[in-house]
Amino acid sequence: MSADNQRACRIDIEDFEGPLDLLLFLIRRDELDVTTIHLADVADQYLEYIRDAEDLNLDIAGEYLVMAATLTRMKSRLLLPVERALMEETEDPMETLMRHLVLYKAFKEVASELRESESVWRDVFAPPGERERYEESILDADSGQTSLLDLLLALENLTEKNAPPPRHTIHKPLISLTECVQILDKLLPVNATRDFSDAVGENADEAVVVSFYVAILELVKRGWLTAEQSYPFADITMKRKEERWGMNA
């Protein structure tokens, strides 16, 4: 199939339920049998598809990229005759992938049969019974009757009902508490004094400042250091009290 053709029949990656689904689509598009496909061809098509999607700046889930890497690795193994002997000893990853595809395909088909049942049974209505009148009050549940899931759902209702989805950016810690203490240890001889800003350095990252601050609080708590501040927001002057700082103590 030419590149133009492929572009013409491109389908949105959002339409697929993951890399296996996309692979099945590529195989079926060429009317190939899952068990007799030529790996190199399918791998090429898959990779091209992913590249196209990337060109369009589509957000591609990590799973797709993992599959791309797996296919590339398999393909490169096929090209390396030296590895052949090794491959025969261990299980052929290609065969494993084929089995996985067959399995996934079966579930996909069952899922679409369930979809049909759903359509029929959605249109079926049963009398509601006497559920309301005779059901035990939810409030009277004995201990042990509430499952973990109930609690989680209750919590989720409380926290997620109105709140926008939480955003959280995770930064790599720049400096650990122990490192801060080690640095302070070097900077501060016994009974010497030093300003906090001096110890942290100019233009220090927020996270670094916080780490140092926490380290100092800890040292003050242990009585190994004193800290003074002449007025609010002024620089903190530290003075070393204890000669030996054993953080494991």
Added chain:
Amino acid sequence: MLDQLARQIEALLVATDSPVTLSRICELTGCGTESAEQAVLRIEAELLSGGHSIVVARLAGGYRIVTDPDLGFIVGQLFEGKRHSRLSRASLETLAVIAYRQPTTRAQIEAVRGVNSDSAMRTLLERDLIKIAGRQETPGRPLLYGTTSRFLEYFGLSDLEHLPRMDEMENLLKLSAEDIERMASELSGEESDQITQE
């Protein structure tokens, strides 16, 4: 005209809020299994010959009387806006894996589907189609999931044996059991708390 036993059973099948099993019918009416089954057939025949809008459904291991699916377009109007949306493809696939492999772990489900299935599983739990069925006694003690009787009712199944293509799927799963275990443990290797084996 229905006989006394059939009338009693019909009343039970109308008033119940979940399918009534055959043994429960026998217990409540004091009849034997066979006569209960025969009576259900008589009810069905009566409903059919009278051209009624209701039918006896064999669901989740029992019976209950429901409206004919042909009339869904009329009855559905009563519940406009209150009906659940159809399940997404992701949810249906996830549900299929759980149904045939239960009890199963999240890692196993994701191994088969090849994608993260968190949100699908959450939907299924919220809609009471799957439930937590214990923990697997392997390192990390991952949660095990299984289907509910609501699941059977939702898809009009009388029991798990009547899942589509049961024999075919059982064979396939037997063949791929090892693959699934291995893929699942590779997956959970990343999460470290879910190492799965049977």
